[in-house]
Amino acid sequence: xxxxxxxxxxxxxFLDWIRIFAFMLLIFYHTGMYYVSWGWHVKSAHASTxxxxxxxxxxxxxxxxxxxISGAASAFMLQKLSVGAFVGQRSKRLLxxxxxxxxxxxxxxxxxxxxxxxxxxxxxxxxxxxYVHGYAGFCKDGCLKxxxxxxxxxxxxxxxxxxxxxxWMWLGxxxxxxxxxxxxxxxxxxxxxxxxxxxxxxxxxxxAARFPTTHALVDDWYSHANYFSVFLLGALMAGQRGFWxxxxxxxxxxxxxxxSCWSLIMIYNAIPxxxxxxxxxxxxxxLARTVYALCQWSAILAVxxxxxxxxxxxxxxxxxxTQAVFPVYIxxxxxxxxxxxxxxxxxxxxxxxxxxxIILTFSISFGVFELVRRVPVVRTLFGLGAAAKDVSAxxxxxxxxxxxxxxxxxx
Numbered sequence: 001x002x003x004x005x006x007x008x009x010x011x012x013x014f015l016d017w018i019r020i021f022a023f024m025l026l027i028f029y030h031t032g033m034y035y036v037s038w039g040w041h042v043k044s045a046h047a048s049t050x051x052x053x054x055x056x057x058x059x060x061x062x063x064x065x066x067x068x069i070s071g072a073a074s075a076f077m078l079q080k081l082s083v084g085a086f087v088g089q090r091s092k093r094l095l096x097x098x099x100x101x102x103x104x105x106x107x108x109x110x111x112x113x114x115x116x117x118x119x120x121x122x123x124x125x126x127x128x129x130x131y132v133h134g135y136a137g138f139c140k141d142g143c144l145k146x147x148x149x150x151x152x153x154x155x156x157x158x159x160x161x162x163x164x165x166x167x168w169m170w171l172g173x174x175x176x177x178x179x180x181x182x183x184x185x186x187x188x189x190x191x192x193x194x195x196x197x198x199x200x201x202x203x204x205x206x207x208a209a210r211f212p213t214t215h216a217l218v219d220d221w222y223s224h225a226n227y228f229s230v231f232l233l234g235a236l237m238a239g240q241r242g243f244w245x246x247x248x249x250x251x252x253x254x255x256x257x258x259x260s261c262w263s264l265i266m267i268y269n270a271i272p273x274x275x276x277x278x279x280x281x282x283x284x285x286x287l288a289r290t291v292y293a294l295c296q297w298s299a300i301l302a303v304x305x306x307x308x309x310x311x312x313x314x315x316x317x318x319x320x321x322t323q324a325v326f327p328v329y330i331x332x333x334x335x336x337x338x339x340x341x342x343x344x345x346x347x348x349x350x351x352x353x354x355x356x357x358i359i360l361t362f363s364i365s366f367g368v369f370e371l372v373r374r375v376p377v378v379r380t381l382f383g384l385g386a387a388a389k390d391v392s393a394x395x396x397x398x399x400x401x402x403x404x405x406x407x408x409x410x411x
Contacts, residue, residue, distance in 0.1 A: 012072070012244075013314050014307040016322050019069050022062060023325040027332050027365075029058060030151070031357050034340050035350055041113040041150075041337050046350040053266055060265075060292055061258075061299035066154070067161070067227045068300060071234025074162050083170045089385075090162045097383040098155040101330050106150045107131050108334050112341040114138045145216075151333040153215035157224075160217070161231045176236070183233075184240040192246055193257070193298065199229050201293035205286050230300070244308050251305025254298045261295035327372050327382040328365040335361045 033040040036052050078086055111127045114120040118140055120127070130137075131146045138144040149156065168176055187195060203225035211221040237243045247254075268288050271281075339357055348356065372382045379385070 011312075011314070012076075012238075013318060014304075014311040015069050015072055016318055017311040018303060018307045019066065020318070020321045020325050022066050022069075023329050025058060025062060026151075026329065027336070027358060027361050029055065029062065030333050030336050031354055031361070034336065034357070035354065041109045042116050042341050044340070044350060044353070045344075056265065056269075057262060058299075060262075060296040061303070063154070064227060064230045064296055065300050065303060067158070067231040068234035068304075070158055071161070071165070071231035071236075072238035073234075074165055074231075075235040075238035078166070078169055083166045087163060087166050090159060090166075092380070093383050093385065094155045094159040094162075096380055097326075097330055098149060098152055098159075100381040101152045101155075102147050102149050103132075105330055105334050106148060106152060109150050109337045110138075110144055110146060110148055112337055114144065116341065149215075152330065153217070154329075156217050157227060158231075161228055164228070165232070165235055180236045180240065183236050184243050187237070187243055188246065192243075192250065193254075193294075193301070196229075196233060196297050197290075197294055200226065200297055201290040203229065204289040204293050208289060209285075244304070247301055247305045248308035249305070251302055251309060254301035254305055257298035258295055258302050261291050261298065264291050265295060323373060323384060324366060324369045326384065327369045328362075330382055331365045331368055332361050335364055 032051050032055050034042065035044050035047055035050075036055060037047055037049050038052070074086075074090075077089075081089065107128060108124070110131070111120075111124055114127070118138055120138070122130075135146055136143050138146070203222060207222035207225055211219065211223075213223050214220045215223070265288075268284075268291075336357055339360055340353075343353060343356070346353075369382075372378050373384060
């Protein structure tokens with residue numbers, strides 16, 4: 001006889017909601033990238049430092065949070081699938097959209113980048129001929145590497161991490177379960193902040209300067225140390241009810257720590273270059289990197305804590321948005337870059353232009369999703385699984401029972 005479904009309160013619906021919000025936040029963040037002084041594919045004539053403190057509210061933790069949730073989802077999926085089936089499904093759902101995105105969705109970004117930065121006058125078709133042949137002549141303070149995955153870098157990183165997790169489960173599932181149980185016992189009290197902080201801060205102190213972020217996979221060692229650590233933590237803690245309850249209880253403390261660390265980062269970044277000698281700043285760098293890592297981890301705890309407390313419910317909206325976020329993620333940056341470039345002749349005020357970009361990006365992305373989810377072949381290209389009627393009838397991998405023990409994860 002089949003087991004009755006678990007009650008709503010025992011399922012990790014809140015991780016779905018957090019994943020939805022985190023992916024949607026990317027639309028606001030990447031629209032902001034058009035208006036700040038940091039390097040990006042295209043830039044507004046009004047670009048300045050004004051938005052940068054607001055952007056840095058999410059910079060330390062936004063992507064690490066997605067990897068944490070992905071680790072938890074992967075652990076739940078490995079409860080239901082064999083290792084071989086899991087690897088096959090993950091490869092299909094990640095690599096097919098990656099290749100499709102690199103050939104169809106992403107190219108508009110480097111095209112408008114070379115048009116704006118290098119004055120390229122060829123047509124998009126001319127550019128695509130160079131793109132698919134790996135042309136390396138678009139150079140200014142470094143050469144543009146083509147073809148590129150740009151914002152889709154998350155997909156190959158996640159694919160590699162899921163392969164490593166699957167390999168661990170295949171070779172030593174029992175070891176995984178024992179480590180999960182041990183770590184759950186350790187992550188209590190002050191250790192729930194201090195132990196992950198030690199890993200993240202150590203990686204930042206030792207690797208960040210030597211291996212600046214490239215998103216190129218093969219040489220991005222600081223990013224791997226950062227993101228793979230939280231991915232594994234998510235996988236190990238996925239089924240540990242006590243861990244998530246403690247995170248929920250710590251939510252206000254975590255939020256206060258995150259905001260305090262963000263304030264310290266803003267103060268540190270605002271120090272004029274000529275006010276403090278370089279050797280003094282170098283001395284303070286380890287502390288500054290530790291504060292950054294504390295901002296990252298405490299913000300993740302705060303988001304998960306508030307999610308666990310307030311978003312532990314299911315609804316048709318969750319099921320719909322859980323499907324939508326991945327196609328929206330694939331589309332959003334190309335839409336922002338393309339529309340930002342095309343809207344320049346209108347010379348809108350930046351506040352109005354930014355609002356237009358955000359509204360159009362949401363509208364077009366969800367409009368395309370409504371078309372994509374109705375066509376089986378196209379669904380695969382955008383990382384969607386079974387037909388919409390089947391997907392809406394079942395809960396997602398992220399909603400697996402919380403009470404699943406480390407031992408069940410190892411079976």
